Amino acid sequence: MSRTNFDQLLQAGCHFGHLRRKWNPAMAPYIFMERNGIHIIDLNKTVAKVDEAAEALKEIAKTGKKILFVATKKQAKDAVAEKAASINMPYVNERWAGGMLTNFPTIRKAVKKMTNIDKLLNDGTFSNLSKRELLQISRQRAKLEKNLGSIADLTRLPSALFVVDVMKEHIAVKEANRLGIPVFGIVDTNSDPKNIDYVIPANDDAKDSVEAILSAVCGAIAEGLEERKAEKADDKAAAEQKDQPKKKAARKDEAE
Structure with missing residues (x-):
């Protein structure tokens, strides 16, 4: 089942790119058309990329590793803080301190x-x-x-970086690339997707657009955390069941 759909992304304005004169040619595969001098993003590709990124993030969360969210621009900082905090993941929404990674x-x-x-x-x-x-x-x-x-609470390096506006947060992306940390990013038509491992082509300037994509990926992360919790509970129950014969034997010996 898809994490989001064409209509949801359309309503959130995820399809609006930048002016043609500001575009990065490397984003051509994700552009559907040009309208009034503005590039329109192909939302069918966005849906597929959101699903791909969400599944990868879910697997990371399932292993108990941390995902660091980064968004310091005004339109996205509050949404990132709210969504990341809701799934107990670290985030940076003020200023990226050089050398943070x-x-x-x-x-x-x-x-x-x-x-x-x-x-x-x-x-x-x-x-x-x-x-x-x-x-x-x-x-x-x-x-x-x-x-x-x-x-x-981030006691060790994160296992992944999720970035809103990869051009603005280029220092964070560069540090992650240097350390081999996979980067997930909302990439607009003015940005270079080259150094992003999981590209999500979408409008990174509109609050509704950012929230729609964050909701999808954070929902997947929450699922991964729940599955990890369930697996731990199952393992604990199995271990207790395995130990029951030993405990019975021990009680029998004590009684004798």
Whole structure:
């Protein structure tokens, strides 16, 4: 069953590309036609690509690995934060810090610094500081929270990157490519799909378009997480059933 359909994507405005003069020729295979100087994306191909990406993301989630969502543009940042948080996945929607992937240990140190500040604030260590010093620490904590709070639970490199607007987030894409991390991306007609492993051709400027695609892929990820949970429960039940004869034997020995 398809994750989405032509009519849903059409209603969300996923078919609107950029002006012809801004197009990237590498996106030609995904363009249906030109209308009033604007390229129209072939939504039949978008449906197929959404399904392909969704199934791949589902399999990643099923193994218990993390998928990092990236969208810092105004139209997409709130949608990404909401959808990623709903499936307990990390996301970046403020500013991509250079080296977030390629210099991951340093980023983890910054996250730990934020945690340490919280600990020291709560245990009273900072109680003797002046108001000015406390204000400086609070501002530092707020800055760290804004930029890194959404990846606080990311203790190791993600297994995949999902990017909205691959041209704007080119640094994130470049870092993922360098580390061999697969990139899933909503790619508009002005972008280069060359370095994207799973291309989803669609309008990356409209909020409704981004939400429609995020809903489809996050739904698949949620399914993967549920299947993983069910498999763990089955394994636990099987292990307990296997141990029952041993437990009975042990109780019998104790009784004797």
